[in-house]
Amino acid sequence: MNKLFTCAAILMLGAGNVLAQPTINQLSASAVTMPMIFPAPQSIELGKGTILLGKSVTLVAAPGTDAETLAQVREILTGAGVNNILTAQRLPSNPEGNYIVIGTGKASLISQALKQSGTVIDTHAEGYTIATIARANGGIITLAGHDADGLFHAVQTLSQLAQRAVIPALVIQDHPAMPIRGTIEGFYGAPWTMENRTKHLNFLAGVKANTYVYSPKDDPYARDRWREDYPKTTLAELGKLVATARRNHINFVYAISPGPTVCFSDPAELKLIERKFDALRSIGVHNFYVALDDIEYTKWNCELDKKTFGAPGAEAAGVAQARFLNAVQASLNAHDPDARPLIMVPTEYYDAKESPYKAALRKNLDPKIVVQWTGTDVVPPAIATTDAQAATKAFGRKTLLWDNYPVNDYAQTIGRLLLAPYTRREAGLAEGLSGILSNPMNQEAASRPAVTGVAAFAWNDKAYDANRTWHFSARELAGGDERTTAALLTFFDTQHIAPTFGNQPWQEQAPHLKATLDDVREAIAGGDAASRQKAINNLIQCADGLATASDIILSGTVDPAFAQEARPWLDALQLWGRALQLTAAGLNAADQQSAAAARYFANAKKLAAEAAAVQSIKGATRFDGPIKIADGVLDSFIADAPKLIAF
Template sequence: MKSFIMSFMLLVLSCSFSFAQINNQARILYRPLVFPEPVSLQLKKGEFLMTPTVTLVKNKLSPEIEELIIAALNKAGVNDINYAKNLPDHLDHTYIVVGSKSEETIQAALDKVNTGVESRKEAYTLASASIDDGSLVTLAGSDENGLFYAAQTFSQLVMQEAISNLVIQDYPAMPIRGTIEGFYGKPWSMESRKAHLEFLGSVKANTYVYSPKDDPYARDQWREAYPKETLEELAALVETSEKNHVNFVYAISPGPTICFSNSGDLEALKTKFEKLYAIGVRDFYVALDDIEYTKWNCDQDEAYYGESGTTAAGIAQSELLNKLQQILDKMDPKISPLIMVPTEYYNASESDYKNALIANLNPKIVIQWTGTDVVPPSISNQDASKATKAFGRKTLLWDNYPVNDFGQTIGRLLLAPYRYREAGLSKELSGILSNPMNQEMPSRVAVTGVSSFAWNDKAYDPDIIWHIAAQNLANGDKRATDALLMFFDTQHLAPTFGSQPWQEQAPVLKAILDNIRKVLAFGDPDSKEIEINSLKKYANKFYQSPNIIRAVVDPVFIDEAEPWLVAMEIWGKALILTAEGLEAANSGNKNCQVYFLKAKELAKEASEVLSIPGATRFDGKIKIADGVLDVFIEEAPNLIYCP
């Protein structure tokens, strides 16, 4: 009997082992989703699970990169981490090798998988392989930034069910990627800026321009020194930037009052830059946008440059900027080139002003440009090529999306994907900076797209990145991700300065409601019942979405988006009642009118919800899927006979 039991157990174990092997052999390996899309991702045969104990092999490694890797491992359930300086001859568990491509340990690890690292700035290679009785993950950077981005990609990969054997070789298409806090209205708080800098690092963006229009010491009172407390706050932001491998760019806007020929004003700018250099700022910017440039601010300029006008303005501005560049070069020969935004920033046409500016401007100074308009519906390679000609160099795109500080954005969050920027712009531009909304966390939806496009414009997919942005805000929660995408759809409209938006409102909801109209007009009784039922289910999800979002998403996002969530909830109730009215009418129930009337009452209530006073430049009534949802609720009683 005992021998029978032993034989039976061996048979079970044998079958179990064979079954596991078959499962392993039959398992289909899928290409892991990494964002931004890497330049190259080669999937190899096989995969592995991270072992409970991991050895981190490192020599010189910055604290922020080590912390990022450890946090990723902890999140993936690995808490037992050993340290070593070299790889052993035989691998018996998971080893993670991290460092610069010049290190011997890194070269040895890369040789094991027959790969290397590109010599470009910010490039990295991430290789994972099943070796011996263990596994090897190599994170190699061409520089510190590249290594930081390798760690960011590793953070994404370890959250997969298993780690595929693969080789990723990656680098950015554009050297400058990020945001410019350049909107009008309520500026971000220092806490929001810090959070935004951490977010930028996570999406492989490398630039943040501090240019709030309401900072008096950067615009109206630019000659005056910052108070000690403010300077300390800016120093803290610079420190956060450095930890997240983001260049903190300080922008000053002297244009409204500067006297270009006055040596005292030049000295004031020099003093301001020196004070900021002392707290760690290494990137500077002069904003000459939104100013009067056909009149001098002082009689001295007229005496020095002659009669005011666009040509004279171009000459005066270029001379000032050249002197500032010389000051910066003397301050630090390794300092980044000065960035400027010209007074004519909004088109690619040649002009007297632009001709005078570029004829005299130091060629190393970077020029920003907003595209073919202040808020352009699209930007093509041809547009950017024209801008290169007009400004005498590749331009840095100031993309006014998702900024919501102009009249056409009243009552809106701008949450559509980043679209209609042509693949190939990386050859025509020096980079892209998004001008975000007054609401920092909702801005991340579009900025995730901007950063991903600037990293790899040729492989950019706006819909995938839109979904990833929702997933990130939802902390990976599927229900919250779906709820956010439903919410984003109600804020899909992207206006321009004109009457025509460059992205339509609520395309997903519109397709559903258009289909209902079609089925009610042409469908048979069964299909009408099915579609009305589907509408009821959708309406209930729509109504529930705000509370799902509130339960999972960061409280800061909730605070910034709360009026829209409140309005969406009320509109959701109105849509449920409208669907119930259609259902009642379809079955001949006379109560259909009661449903429709109540729905209209709720629609009116929802349309009266107001934005948070002072949160944006213009206050107003909240808009939810306007032109789509409100129209359907209004016309629904006429789509079917209600006795």
């Protein structure tokens, strides 16, 4: 990405998607090019030739292949224009036409198909291999999963390959770097709706995530009223969500937050948790989490804890929590031996410094239990491999990173959507973490650009490219439309800032727009008339792009949920864009020594004030407030512009 990002986006906006569909003759003569797959595969090697799917494909499924995974393959093929999907039990000795062979590595059919490509299956958990062979009269595409999860991930990659006009001959060997990847719905404020969650689980599947933790702080039955049973209707809704997660090969984890009121030493409390977990087990939940964050350890909730563990304090809290959690883990072992280990988030979750609490937890906590940790701070500006090593030492095990990005439930995020790419996490973290869970925003669809980055980094941290992944997320939200993608990237740039709990953000605001506006300031200051006029012309283009981006985003190709969640920001963006258009007109008039400059600048000031007054959707986030669009960049430039050229 260069500093002319915003102007480049505007050129895309004007051009639209004008790529003509190639003819078959053109395809056969075209070069074989490397596809861009997200998350980046561990390895991908091109072969010779390409495969045009055409109208007919024969599907050869190995015994035991998951029916829903097969159904998704059919859906992908139909979307790619295949209208005749035949089936067969084996590959013929001299296949004609296009064949897709699908199954897990245990099937002889898969081994035979991969052998034709001179490769073998990736043997890592959740790993997969895709091998495509181009022939004069068709081709063979083999989708081989090490396990059912790996095969499902292979199908997600096929979905991206099938969006191209042709599929190149290639071999992809792929598997995740981190075993746990996904999100924790752990924010304060309005929880997601069941519809939001369903869409989110479908989205997570596409980016090869494998974990969703249900932990909304404002679910009373998970926190304030954790001892009470869920109403039957709510339990039934959760059951539907669990079924959606299962179809998407997502591990649905239920989190309970008893910390504010629990009596750690009372056996009756464990029985209540067991009862809650039994009810959730009845709807298909087999993985659980106990959250002990955002509570005090300077007091006990019951006299029995004081008698059992002594005076309240950090060390005593660590011992009490460890014993309680060990009992929960033992209960899980007894009820469901195949369940994954219990996950917990400690009261000291925000650094890796040695402390009496961490020492007590490290000494007493069952080593099987997974510990979450938010990094070097509640909202860390960066996370290095040395930080992960320090956390491993402090907690006595590899930690599961709870990354508080792009969550926007704290005061510094008022009026913001956090849409910057996921960055400043060091490659190599896979060696020091058991995984990463993103804590998203109250706005589910708007969280996807950042979460896409988290999932891609957790899948392959060493090959992760933040900007390319960011662009991919915009294309996905835009439904593949290039004009809308460009408009989204223009909008994303105005929401680029990533705050912390302090005064210093960890990502700067509107870097691409700022570069354009800085060019204008520098050209005007330089005193050269030709350079000044060129910069003003670029400013006019960029202002037009800002002013029209909202209408393009709302035109219909973007996910409707994103358009609804972002509506106040899009309204404000349009007003700010019009204010910048008037500012550009004012600078142009001032450069021509026209008295009209004063009128342009005055009207720009009025529009800017109107834009700054747009409010967020009441109740949508924990804190309401005025919408912020490229604040500190756009508003400053509009305010300063009348003083840049005397008229």
